[in-house]
Amino acid sequence: MNMTIDLTRFVSDAIENKKDRYTSASDQIWSFAETRFDEVRSAGLLIKVLEDEGFTVSRGVAGLETGFIASYRSAAAPGSPVLAFLGEYDALADLSQEAGLSEYLPVHPRGNGHGCGHNLLGVGALAAAVAVKDYLTEHPETAGEVRFYGCPAEESGYGKAYLAREGYFKDVDAAFSWHPYTMNAVMHGSSNAVIHATFTFKGRSAHAAAAPHLGRSALDAVELMNIGSNYMREHMIDQARIHYAITNTGGIAPNVVQADAEVTYLVRAPKSAQVRELFERLVKVAEGAALMTGTQMNYRYEGACANLIPNSTLERVLHKHLTALGAPAYDAAEYAFAKDIYETLPQQNKQEAAALVGPQLAPLLAERPLPDFVAPYSDEKEMFMGGSTDVADVSWNVPTAQCVTTTMAFGTPLHAWQTVAQGKSSYAHKGMLLAAKAMAAAAIETLLQPNLVEKAQSELKKRLDGEAYECLVPADVHPPKQGADTLAL
Structure with missing residues (x-):
C-alpha cells in the first residue's frame, strides 16, 4: 500500500x-x-x-x-x-x-x-x-x-x-x-517578532494666533516622536523595522492648538528579546517628545507576536x-x-x-x-x-x-x-x-x-535550545470587546 x-x-x-x-x-x-x-x-x-x-x-x-x-x-x-x-x-x-x-x-x-x-x-x-x-x-x-x-x-x-x-x-x-x-x-x-502599540498625547488647546503661549500641542508631540523614531533607525539591526500611522491629528483647524493627538506604531525584529528592547527605546522617545512639548503621554498595547x-x-x-x-x-x-x-x-x-x-x-x-x-x-x-x-x-x-x-x-x-x-x-x-x-x-x-x-x-x-516561550503581550492586556474603541488597521 x-x-x-x-x-x-x-x-x-x-x-x-x-x-x-x-x-x-x-x-x-x-x-x-x-x-x-x-x-x-x-x-x-x-x-x-x-x-x-x-x-x-x-x-x-x-x-x-x-x-x-x-x-x-x-x-x-x-x-x-x-x-x-x-x-x-x-x-x-x-x-x-x-x-x-x-x-x-x-x-x-x-x-x-x-x-x-x-x-x-x-x-x-x-x-x-x-x-x-x-x-x-x-x-x-x-x-x-x-x-x-x-x-x-x-x-x-x-x-x-x-x-x-x-x-x-x-x-x-x-x-x-x-x-x-x-x-x-x-x-x-x-519571521520578525512584533509589538504594536498606540501612543496618545494630551496637551492644552488655545488660540494659535492670539494666545499660542497658553497652548501645548499634542500634534507637535506626535511629530517629534516620529522624528525621534526616524533617528532610531540608524541604530538598530538591519532586519528590524519601525513603522507608524498617525491616527488622530487633533483636528483640522490650524488656528487651534491641538490638545489631543495619537500615533500607532509597529516595532519588528527577528527575536522577541530584540523587539522588546527596541520597543522600550521607542517608549523613551515618546516620553522625550512629551517632555519637549509639555504634554502627557500614555500608550496601550494593540497586540504582539513572537x-x-x-x-x-x-x-x-x-x-x-x-x-x-x-x-x-x-x-x-x-x-x-x-x-x-x-x-x-x-x-x-x-x-x-x-x-x-x-x-x-x-x-x-x-x-x-x-x-x-x-x-x-x-x-x-x-x-x-x-x-x-x-x-x-x-x-x-x-x-x-x-x-x-x-x-x-x-x-x-x-x-x-x-x-x-x-x-x-x-x-x-x-x-x-x-x-x-x-x-x-x-x-x-x-x-x-x-x-x-x-x-x-x-x-x-x-x-x-532551552529557551521558553514568553508571550510578548503583557498579562494585564486583554483582547478588546465588541463595541470598544479599537484601532481598525
Whole structure:
C-alpha cells in the first residue's frame, strides 16, 4: 500500500465532494470583510459549517469574542494525538475592491477588503479539519482528535498570541496552517517578532494666533516622536523595522492648538528579546517628545507576536503530499485574468518577482502568471520573512508546518487591491482547496505514524535550545470587546 497515494486520494475526494460549500463560505467572508476582533459574521459562518459537520465548538476562548475552538475526537481510546488547524478570517482597512476586475474600483470608498486572502485561509484550514474528521469517522480504529482554531485579528491584534498565552495549545501535538500566495510551496523559515502599540498625547488647546503661549500641542508631540523614531533607525539591526500611522491629528483647524493627538506604531525584529528592547527605546522617545512639548503621554498595547520557529519534520510531510497532489490545471480564461492583473503591477514589483524565481522561470510566468508546479523544498537555509505572523506563537508551543498555494497572479503583492480583486476567482478557490488537501493528508499521516509527532517535538525542543516561550503581550492586556474603541488597521 502506498500511504501517500491513498491519503491524497481520500482527502481529494472528501474535499471535492464539499467544495461548493467551501467556495461559497470563502466568498461570503470576502464580502463580509471584517477587520480585527470584529469578525462576527465571519466567525459565525465558520462555526455553523463546523457544527453541521459534527464538531463541538467552544466560543469566546482566551477572551476573544470572535475566537473559537472546534473539536472532533475519534471513538478510539483516549490519549490519542491532537492535531490543530489554524484559521484566520480578518480583512484589512482601506482595501475595498470589486472582485474580478483588473482595475482599481472600490466597492465602498475607504472600505475594508481581504487584501491578504484570509477569506480563503480560514475556509481552507476548515476544509482540512473536516477532511480529517471524515477520515476518523470512516476509520474508527484510528485514534486522534482534530481541532480547528478560529483565530481572529492576525493582521493587527494577533489573536493566536492570546490563545498561546492562556495555554490553549498545551495539549496539541502538531499544528498546520497555510497562506494564500503566488506559488505552491512549503517554505522553511522564520519571521520578525512584533509589538504594536498606540501612543496618545494630551496637551492644552488655545488660540494659535492670539494666545499660542497658553497652548501645548499634542500634534507637535506626535511629530517629534516620529522624528525621534526616524533617528532610531540608524541604530538598530538591519532586519528590524519601525513603522507608524498617525491616527488622530487633533483636528483640522490650524488656528487651534491641538490638545489631543495619537500615533500607532509597529516595532519588528527577528527575536522577541530584540523587539522588546527596541520597543522600550521607542517608549523613551515618546516620553522625550512629551517632555519637549509639555504634554502627557500614555500608550496601550494593540497586540504582539513572537518570531516563527520552523519544523522540518512536519514540513517534509506536508511538501510530500503537496507534490503528490500537484498544482491545479487552469483554463484560458483564468490565465487571461491573471495576466491582466499582472500587467497592473508596477515594474519594480515585476522585477522583484522575477528575481525570486530566477531568469528561466520569470519570462514564462510573466506570460502565464499562474504557476503550474510545486516548488522544491529545502531546509538547508532558513528563509526570513520581514513581516510577522501570530502563527509564530503557536510554533513556540507546538511543532508547526505551513504551506502556500497559488491564489493570485505571479508578482501580486499582499495588502494591495489586486489581491482583493482575485479573492473570489476560480483559481483562488483551486489554490484554497489544494492547501486544504495537502494539510489534511499530512495531518492524517501524522496520526497514523506516531513517530512523526515524537520526531517533530524533539526537533522543536532542539531548536528552542532551552529557551521558553514568553508571550510578548503583557498579562494585564486583554483582547478588546465588541463595541470598544479599537484601532481598525
